[in-house]
Amino acid sequence: MGIHNKLNQIRVEKQSATKQNVLSIVIVITIGIVLGLAAKLVDTQGINPIFDDIGGRLGIWIFVATLISVFSYSPKLAAAKVLFFFLSLLTVYYVYTVFFLHFFPMREIVFWGICAVVSPVCAYVMWYARGNGWVSSLVLCTPITALLSEGYQLRDAYLPDHTHYYLIPILMGIYLIMIIVLLFIVPTSRLKFLIILPISLILSFIIIYFNILGRLFGGLNGVL
Template identity: 65%
Template sequence: MEVYKEWNQIRAVNKSTSKQKVYSIVYAIIIGVVLGLAAKIVDNPNVNPIFDNIGGRLGIWVFVATLLSVFSYSPKLAAVKVFAFFGAMLSVYYLYTIFFLHFLPEREIIFWSICAVGSAVCAYIMWYSRGSGMISNVISVLPITVLLSEGFELRNAYLPIHHHYYLIPWLMGIYLIMIVLLLIILPKNKIQLLVIIPLAIILSLVILHFNIIGRIFGDM
């Protein structure tokens, strides 16, 4: 109870009706279905490779999950919405793969299913990023760090199939837009930016140095 009170001081839960909660979960599922189908469709060499390279990377999903989390009525609802989103997105993506492409990537399904479960915990914590205090600032740094790290690493992107290396600056630009949007949405005031931006840069350098994202998600 004491822990709950402390976290409630960071950001208070917004009152909502059962109807509002159900609607928000349904919307998350619909978004997941649409984006899951879109991700599968653009995973095709005949489609503009810029969409494939965005949908096939971690950044866009971190960005969407962050928005779903912070614009929830409570941390519990944030966890349910993000899990529902990834559950719907992955279900559509791999059902399409199985029934239309006749391919069963068991290893990938297991890995991303585990990630979907973990995303609920991350969403619960991420909800507090739009709160007050140092804990809120540190939480806000996390998605920005992922986007900054992956976006910067795009300078070494290898596109052997499409040979569209001119797309790299465009991809980096999209990552920059997502980072700027999070910097606008997450901090409650400009002073928080003085903490968030330096921390994100430092953590990004650590992630890049040890290739943490590549080690975890490189084979997926």
């Protein structure tokens, strides 16, 4: 009860009927199916590479999962919705890859499968980002930091063997838009901006300086 009371001080769950919960899960499954199919279809020659370069990186999915989480009725529902979102997205994407393109990318499937498995825990915690106090601010720093770090490192995204240099500022601009959206619509108080942004900048500097994303993902990020 002690932990539950402390969590309620950050954010209180909203009561929702079973029908509402089921409907919200059905909606995110539908969104996952649509986005999974879209991500696969743009991963072809002749399509503007900007769509594939965005869809094949962690940033956009962190952004979407954050929005799904914080606008859920409860942390448990947030965890369920994000899990079903990624399961539906990845299932459609890789079923299409395996059965229609006859290609089985084992490393990528394992990588994104692990992301899907840990996503409910992240979503449960992320639900509290739209709460009160400094804890909610620290929680929101997590996706902001990830977007800042990955967005900044896009400056080397196509080096040395890619020619789409003109996309780099466009992609970085899209990441900036996602960061701004999270900063403006997630916090319950505008003053939290003064806490979240400096901390996120410091954390992203550390991540970039020590190449933490590269060490963790070993080049797998960007290969959905």
